[in-house]
Amino acid sequence: MQQETKRQKQVGQLVQEELSDIFQRMGFNVIEGGMISISNVRMTPDLLEARVYLSMFKIDQPKSMLHKILERGNEIRRELGNRVAKQLRRVPELQFYIDDTLDHVFKMEEIFKKINDERDERNKEQE
Template sequence: MQEGKRQKQVGALLMEELSSIFQRLGLSMIDGGLVSLTAVKVTPDLLEARVYLSIFHAKDTAAVMKKVEDRGWEIKRELADRVKHQLRRIPILTYYNDDTLEHADKMEELFRKIKAEKPPDSDSAGAGSDQ
């Protein structure tokens, strides 16, 4: 189901505010890894928000997610102070690990390996046989 206009507006507002909250609380760098918000998806009733976090170069992503969830009350309290005039109710925040960056990195590594294993003459031999 496609997101409505209000869902997108609230999601963008939450993403902007949460990004600055994460930076202020020092949650953008945990255990030597970079934590960034990739998306915030809001339910149609605007009561729940899924916050997708990209964790890059962290030793243990589960530990990073645990640290973020442990400070969830602090994040929500600050978020409430910032958006209390724009939203009637502050949505329940649920955090998810967005591993698309990791997946893309693994795919790039596989492509590099395939390219390294492929003999360089195979392209020129195929082109010469057409003539």
């Protein structure tokens, strides 16, 4: 994967901050007893597309939640455009993805805990 340029990172950071605020105002950050946050934004080299990674915590159906967000994608992009018009020549197209890194972290922690518990159990049996 190609290294992001400084400008890509700057624009990504700007988009992430503005989208986080937009999500909060639209009520997406705390929804259905769970939380949605924007974990990362990666810009394409031409800055015309933003890949927005959403971290969903305690959301029962992440795919259906993603669908709800996609349905309001034009509204979200329009709001973003109003906020970044002075900093960017063109408002990037928004592509939303579910960031499941946290899920992997939790699964790995569960696996390690299980391994440790089993090891502790074996040690007790050997004593």
